[in-house]
Amino acid sequence: MNEQRGQHERFMREAIKMAELALATDETPVGCVFVKDGEIIGRGMNDTNRSLNGTRHAEFVALAQILAKHPVTILKETDLYVTVEPCVMCASALRQYGIRAVYFGCWNERFGGTGGVLTIHEDPSVDKPYPVYGGIFREEAIMLLRKFYVQENGKAPDPKQKKTRELKTDIIPLNIDTPKSY
Amino acid sequence: MTTQQAQDSVVYSASLADVQELGILPKTGYLVPLKTKDELLASRETFDVYVVEVPAAFASAVLNVVRKAIPDLTTVNLQHLRRVVQLSFLPKQLQIQFSSAAQAWDRGSTTSQAVDGLGATIQPEIRYLLVSPTSLIALPNLLDVLAQNPPFLGSPVTPQVFTVPVPALAPTSSEQALQWSQEYWSISYKNTNPYGPHPSLVARNTAEIEPHAGTWLALAELAGEQIKEQGLGENIGCVIVDGTGKEEKVIAATGDTRWCSPDKIASLHRDGPGNVMAHAVLRAIAMVAKKRLRIANGPLESESTIVSSDSTVPHIFCDDPHTPLEHRFYLADNLTPNGYLCLDLDIYVTHEPCVMCSMAILHSRFRRCVFGRRMPLTGGLTAEIARFQESGIDEKKNLPQPSGGLGCGIFWRPSELNWKFLAWEWESDGGDEDRTGAVEDSIQA
Ligand SMILES: [Zn+2]
Ligand SMILES: [Zn+2]
Numbered sequence: 001m002n003e004q005r006g007q008h009e010r011f012m013r014e015a016i017k018m019a020e021l022a023l024a025t026d027e028t029p030v031g032c033v034f035v036k037d038g039e040i041i042g043r044g045m046n047d048t049n050r051s052l053n054g055t056r057h058a059e060f061v062a063l064a065q066i067l068a069k070h071p072v073t074i075l076k077e078t079d080l081y082v083t084v085e086p087c088v089m090c091a092s093a094l095r096q097y098g099i100r101a102v103y104f105g106c107w108n109e110r111f112g113g114t115g116g117v118l119t120i121h122e123d124p125s126v127d128k129p130y131p132v133y134g135g136i137f138r139e140e141a142i143m144l145l146r147k148f149y150v151q152e153n154g155k156a157p158d159p160k161q162k163k164t165r166e167l168k169t170d171i172i173p174l175n176i177d178t179p180k181s182y
Numbered sequence: 183m184t185t186q187q188a189q190d191s192v193v194y195s196a197s198l199a200d201v202q203e204l205g206i207l208p209k210t211g212y213l214v215p216l217k218t219k220d221e222l223l224a225s226r227e228t229f230d231v232y233v234v235e236v237p238a239a240f241a242s243a244v245l246n247v248v249r250k251a252i253p254d255l256t257t258v259n260l261q262h263l264r265r266v267v268q269l270s271f272l273p274k275q276l277q278i279q280f281s282s283a284a285q286a287w288d289r290g291s292t293t294s295q296a297v298d299g300l301g302a303t304i305q306p307e308i309r310y311l312l313v314s315p316t317s318l319i320a321l322p323n324l325l326d327v328l329a330q331n332p333p334f335l336g337s338p339v340t341p342q343v344f345t346v347p348v349p350a351l352a353p354t355s356s357e358q359a360l361q362w363s364q365e366y367w368s369i370s371y372k373n374t375n376p377y378g379p380h381p382s383l384v385a386r387n388t389a390e391i392e393p394h395a396g397t398w399l400a401l402a403e404l405a406g407e408q409i410k411e412q413g414l415g416e417n418i419g420c421v422i423v424d425g426t427g428k429e430e431k432v433i434a435a436t437g438d439t440r441w442c443s444p445d446k447i448a449s450l451h452r453d454g455p456g457n458v459m460a461h462a463v464l465r466a467i468a469m470v471a472k473k474r475l476r477i478a479n480g481p482l483e484s485e486s487t488i489v490s491s492d493s494t495v496p497h498i499f500c501d502d503p504h505t506p507l508e509h510r511f512y513l514a515d516n517l518t519p520n521g522y523l524c525l526d527l528d529i530y531v532t533h534e535p536c537v538m539c540s541m542a543i544l545h546s547r548f549r550r551c552v553f554g555r556r557m558p559l560t561g562g563l564t565a566e567i568a569r570f571q572e573s574g575i576d577e578k579k580n581l582p583q584p585s586g587g588l589g590c591g592i593f594w595r596p597s598e599l600n601w602k603f604l605a606w607e608w609e610s611d612g613g614d615e616d617r618t619g620a621v622e623d624s625i626q627a
Contacts, residue, residue: 052478053471054523054545060459064498068444073453088592088599089541092562096458096538096626110600113541117598120537124588126559126624127455 008103011035011081012136015105018045018058019083019144023151025050029144032058032082034066036074042066058082059090063097075099083141085134088113091120095127102132105141196432196514198394201401204507208396209403210613213552213606215384219565219591220377224351225358228366231263232313232324233344235280237287237306240333241266244311251327254318262352262359264368265312271368272310276346280310285339312367316345354378378594379604387550387604391528394430395552398423398530399608401435402554403617406462406532408505409437410620413448416440417620418627420462421530422470424518425550431516433473433527436465436508438627439500446497446504455626460500462627463531463539467546468501469508470524473517523547532618533627534561534607540592544601551593551605555618558587560626563605565591 011033018031022045034042044062048054059082066074075097080086083105086094091113094102102114102121113120114132122129194200217225236244245265249255269277287306313324321343328334328341348367352374353359359371375381398421406419415438422433440456443449449456503509524546531553535543540562543551556564567589593605610616621627 051471052474052523053468054547055464055467055542056471060499063459067457067459067498071451071453072455072457087541087545089538089545092536092538092541093458096455096536098454111541111545118590125537126626 007038008081008133008136011040011079012083012103012105014040014043015081015083016137016140016144018043019141022046022058023144023148026151029148030058030082030084032062032080034062034075034078034080036078041070041074041078055089057087057090059086059094063093072097079103081136083137083144084108085112085114085116085132087111088118088120091118095121095125095130098128099130101130103136104132104134105136106138106145107134194510194514195429195516196511197429198397201397201432204401204404206397206400206404207614208394209400209554209608209610210396211608211610213388213392213395214609215379215388216563216591216593216605216607217565218378218594219589220594221354221375222565222567222591224354224377225349227350228347229350230316230345231348231367232316232319232321233280233346234311234313234328234341235283235285236309236311237333238266238309239306241309241311243332244328247327247331248311248313251324252314252318255314258315258318259351260312262369262371263312263348264370266309267312267368268307268309271363273364273366276310276367280344283342283344284308285342287333287339312348313343352376355381379602384604388606391425391550391552395530395606395608398432398528399532399552399554401432402462402530402532405435405505405507406437407617408507409439412504414439414442414504415456415460415462416625416627417532417618418462418625419532420466422466422524423528423530424516424526425528426518426526432511432514433517434466434469434508435511436462436469436503437505438462439465439504442500442504444497457498457500458538458626459498461536461539463529463535464542465500466529467524467542468499469503469512470517470527470546472501473512473515474521477515477517477519525549528552531627533557533621533625534563536560536626537562537588537590537592539627540590544592544599544603547601548603551603552608553605554608555616555621556587556607557623557625557627559623561587562590562592564607565589 014033015031019029022031023029027046027049030046032044033040042062042065044058046058047056047061059080077100079101080094080099081103085104085108086102087108088111108116111117115134121132269280324343325341334341346367349362353362353369353371354375354377356371359369362369373381402419402421405421406417409415410417418438419436421435424431424433439460441449441452442457442460503512526549528550529543529548533555534553534557553563564587566586594602596602
């Protein structure tokens with residue numbers, strides 16, 4: 001059991017690294033890795049701002065990488081580790097692809113598709129349901145998102161507005177996994 | 183890009199006239215606005231109320247007595263239910279039930295004499311009074327209260343109370359109000375919809391897009407067919423239209439390329455779902471994004487700078503045009519500069535988009551969506567729920583039968599999903615051949 005937990009935490013650390021990379025490039029800090037037989041076969045980070053495409057979520061970026069090298073069927077033996085709960089769109093894509101299991105950090109209160117808002121992973125569907133496990137390094141995932149909002153607000157031209165947004169270290173639900181909209 | 187193409191892209195605006203020149207025959211039919219999740223929930227919920235028969239002249243007096251006796255009445259919403267109703271305005275089954283139990287108000291009723299002043303032989307006008315939800319007062323208590331007040335006080339007529347189910351929430355259209363009035367109780371309808379887009383907003387937008395919706399859907403069909411003919415995908419197509427200007431313009435037209443391999447040829451093995459990220463809707467959204475990047479970076483910018491540094495990625499997203507038709511609209515530089523995602527754009531799809539694509543439309547901030555054929559097993563836009571028990575499960579495939587739908591209603595769940603758009607399904611008037619049927623029910627569009 002402990003060994004398994006260590007595995008999950010190891011892969012979630014890798015997902016967090018991807019989220020940190022996103023933060024460094026002004027993308028919403030969501031990162032993920034796909035794992036088959038203990039090996040990472042794909043990595044992704046949110047890419048909506050650079051691509052001007054609101055659907056380029058971390059999961060999609062990693063999936064594109066995987067499918068460039070492997071047949072679609074590989075996903076049936078693959079698990080996803082993602083820092084933020086998959087949104088409704090990604091949750092549906094993962095189910096259509098036949099993902100084996102999903103592990104995530106914090107919940108997505110705004111667009112979550114695996115329990116946060118809807119339960120696309122287990123609702124009636126033509127595709128096989130998949131299990132989800134949330135809360136792995138939840139605080140770290142949320143802190144990254146907080147840093148992002150502070151960083152983005154730091155760029156706001158109005159200094160008054162800036163002052164009201166300080167880095168908060170308490171963990172409260174956040175609106176996340178959404179392209180920034182100014 | 184060749185010089186010729188570059189010149190074309192400047193001239194070509196992809197307007198309605200340009201599309202008509204392609205020889206596209208508009209589909210004939212009309213738009214039906216989708217019901218929202220909340221509307222459907224509201225339409226299913228009922229609760230029981232007490233109804234009592236009284237002479238018309240006593241209706242308001244009895245209502246006052248009831249209000250005093252049941253202070254909690256102010257906490258329930260009965261505004262959509264007429265409180266005092268004539269027999270002829272009630273549903274047939276209630277008319278039969280109530281008239282067979284009618285009270286003899288004319289015989290020896292001193293109270294009715296007092297009111298009409300014309301003597302005891304005249305039957306007073308009768309009204310049926312909706313008293314309160316049954317949850318607010320026990321029947322014996324209500325009977326007590328009524329018996330101690332006029333017209334029952336000192337009268338040989340004892341109060342007779344019926345229990346009737348009524349819709350719990352207000353109707354969202356005049357048709358629904360009429361239907362409920364025939365089914366449950368007399369309903370009043372105020373031109374409003376607390377569970378979805380305001381009826382006048384829907385009416386205005388329907389009128390605005392209906393004239394050309396058949397053309398855009400026909401174009402979407404053509405885009406889907408052309409790719410299907412190459413063996414690259416299912417027969418599903420999508421068109422994105424900018425309807426904000428004087429003239430509607432086609433921003434993108436795409437087919438589904440789920441069976442296209444990473445080296446851009448038709449896959450030999452059609453294993454499972456194929457490439458889910460190559461659904462027509464996702465490809466069209468991706469092309470809008472690439473057009474925005476092209477505008478931002480200048481028309482002569484090489485395409486390689488606007489795709490990811492990993493050169494394998496774009497093939498999987500299938501966001502390059504595959505057919506001359508896709509190319510034509512992809513090359514047209516007709517997007518308003520500095521726009522945000524697909525804000526204010528409209529999307530037309532031959533089939534109801536799957537849950538993934540429905541949410542992609544929401545993420546992209548579209549304004550309006552129209553689809554051709556409903557997909558009860560896979561569609562994400564409609565809010566109707568399949569009745570699995572009633573319809574049963576297809577034993578062979580272990581699939582729910584296509585009776586209702588998944589019940590997602592993703593277009594309008596503002597309290598949960600943070601964005602909403604208007605959505606319609608296309609109802610063909612039967613005049614043209616239905617070419618959307620080639621896609622199996624279990625396919626994710
Ligand atoms: Zn997502
Ligand atoms: Zn789809």
